[in-house]
Amino acid sequence: MAFQVLMPRKTLIGKDALKLAGKDIKELGSKALIVSGRIVERNGIVDWLKQVLETEKIDYTVFTDIVGEPDDIMVGNAKEVYDSENCDMVIGIGGGSPQDSAKAVSALSGYVPIVLIPTTAGSGSEATKFYCVTETSTNTKKLITDERIIPSLAIIDPSLSVTAPKSVTAATGMDALTHAVEAYTSRKATPYTDSHALSAIKKIFEYLPRAYESGDDIEARTQMAYAAYEAGVCINNASVTLVHGMSRPIGALFHVPHGISNAMLIDKCLSFAKEGCMERFADIGRILGAQGNDKECTDSFFIYLKDLIKTIEIPTLSEYGLDRECYFNNIGKMTEDALASGSPANTIREITGKDIENLYRQLWEIS
Ligand SMILES: [Zn+2]
Numbered sequence: 001m002a003f004q005v006l007m008p009r010k011t012l013i014g015k016d017a018l019k020l021a022g023k024d025i026k027e028l029g030s031k032a033l034i035v036s037g038r039i040v041e042r043n044g045i046v047d048w049l050k051q052v053l054e055t056e057k058i059d060y061t062v063f064t065d066i067v068g069e070p071d072d073i074m075v076g077n078a079k080e081v082y083d084s085e086n087c088d089m090v091i092g093i094g095g096g097s098p099q100d101s102a103k104a105v106s107a108l109s110g111y112v113p114i115v116l117i118p119t120t121a122g123s124g125s126e127a128t129k130f131y132c133v134t135e136t137s138t139n140t141k142k143l144i145t146d147e148r149i150i151p152s153l154a155i156i157d158p159s160l161s162v163t164a165p166k167s168v169t170a171a172t173g174m175d176a177l178t179h180a181v182e183a184y185t186s187r188k189a190t191p192y193t194d195s196h197a198l199s200a201i202k203k204i205f206e207y208l209p210r211a212y213e214s215g216d217d218i219e220a221r222t223q224m225a226y227a228a229y230e231a232g233v234c235i236n237n238a239s240v241t242l243v244h245g246m247s248r249p250i251g252a253l254f255h256v257p258h259g260i261s262n263a264m265l266i267d268k269c270l271s272f273a274k275e276g277c278m279e280r281f282a283d284i285g286r287i288l289g290a291q292g293n294d295k296e297c298t299d300s301f302f303i304y305l306k307d308l309i310k311t312i313e314i315p316t317l318s319e320y321g322l323d324r325e326c327y328f329n330n331i332g333k334m335t336e337d338a339l340a341s342g343s344p345a346n347t348i349r350e351i352t353g354k355d356i357e358n359l360y361r362q363l364w365e366i367s
Pocket of ligand 1: 123258
């Protein structure tokens, strides 16, 4: 079997990666649009980047109006600043949202060089050809796949994630776990993604509870940063499946953060998906320490998964504050949007619209 491996052109990983990245950034352009969010700016992280650029005499302008997950209006505003300031590269620094926005600005500007610097261990956006932008006119979160927006440079510095609050650590860590498990149980899985997926899953089960418990545990933050990157490389080459397909519509309609909606769905969706590939779920159970036949190891995986969700206090739909009636009224639209994204079709078990509709209904019942 032949398969492809797509990754950023260069990745700098580890302590002080940002401090050491100046020369590599300078090779990519002379004036950067920094795309970020207000919290990252307030935490002083944008200032660290500015210092690196100033040391190398790289000109820049800052856009920090990415509030929540990107929509076409925010991206349009960032693109206007890019044009009016005559930039020639774009740097996304923050969680998945500023990074996805940077990708969108690059695409709108004829694919200028992109530098991505994650400050959370989760989205894996720094490693992928994907970005999501919500279309405000239809309230639909669009997944765009475009190999031309894989970054020229990814900078993964675990010290940037130390200030992430507990809820963000939980949500983004579960996003990374969802990427790794979905890639391992995807129709598009390859031997390359398999080894990275298992490695990421093992790290996340071990270190996410630690990073959640004490945010300044730098060893846990470092392992989570590696895991999120590995999981990003996995989905870049093996895609996501049912969980992400069903998660995006919940995010678009009810503004539930991406990692939280994945975490709400993961147990239900994977319990459905496992019938198609029990041996794959058993592999995951085994690397987490389970023993026995495929069924026993799969069952153990789901027990470990439920424990993790409980430990890091993932809310249910109703705990998060969704309105039951509004949720049920939108199940038709969510099902259509989930199917249209193409992600559910990557699941090894065959899935129909009716199955997705039922899963959305059952998801409320457990909540
Ligand atoms: Zn995701």
